[in-house]
Amino acid sequence: MGRRHRAMYVTLGAAATALVMDPLLILGLDPGLHGVAIATVIVIVRIAIVLIGMHGLWRVHRLIARPDAALVLRELAPFMAIAMPVVLTQIATLVGNAFVTHAISSYGDEAIAGVIAFGLFGMWWCFRVVGHLGEKPGKDSRQA
Numbered sequence: 001m002g003r004r005h006r007a008m009y010v011t012l013g014a015a016a017t018a019l020v021m022d023p024l025l026i027l028g029l030d031p032g033l034h035g036v037a038i039a040t041v042i043v044i045v046r047i048a049i050v051l052i053g054m055h056g057l058w059r060v061h062r063l064i065a066r067p068d069a070a071l072v073l074r075e076l077a078p079f080m081a082i083a084m085p086v087v088l089t090q091i092a093t094l095v096g097n098a099f100v101t102h103a104i105s106s107y108g109d110e111a112i113a114g115v116i117a118f119g120l121f122g123m124w125w126c127f128r129v130v131g132h133l134g135e136k137p138g139k140d141s142r143q144a
Contacts, residue, residue: 017048
C-alpha cells in the first residue's frame with residue numbers, strides 16, 4: 001500500500017505509551033505492587049499497538065469489513081493445519097521453561113538466576129556455533 005511508515009508509527013506509539021505509563025504506574029504504586037505495574041504496562045502497550053494499527057486499517061485504508069462466516073470456515077482448516085503445529089512448538093518451550101523454573105525454585109533465587117544465566121549463555125553459544133557452521137552468503141566455498 002506504500003505506507004511503510006505506518007508500521008513504524010504503531011511501534012513508536014507503543015514505545016511512547018510505555019515511556020509515559022511505566023514511571024507513572026511503577027513510581028505511583030507501593031513497592032509490593034511491581035508485578036501489577038509491569039503487567040498493567042504490558043496490557044496498556046498492547047492496547048496502544050492495537051488502537052494505532054486499527055486506525056490505519058479502518059480510517060486510512062478502509063480495510064475492515066464484516067467477515068463472511070462461510071469464507072472464514074472454508075479458509076480456517078488450511079490455516080490451522082499450518083498454524084497449530086507452530087503454536088504448539090512455541091508453547092512447548094514455555095511449558096518446559098515453567099517446569100524447570102518450578103523444579104529449581106525450591107533451591108532459592110540464586111538457583112533460578114543461575115539457570116536463567118546458563119540458559120542465556122547456552123542460547124548465545126548455540127547461535128554463535130550455528131552462525132559459523134554454514135557458508136556465508138556471497139563467499140566462494142572453493143576458496144580457503
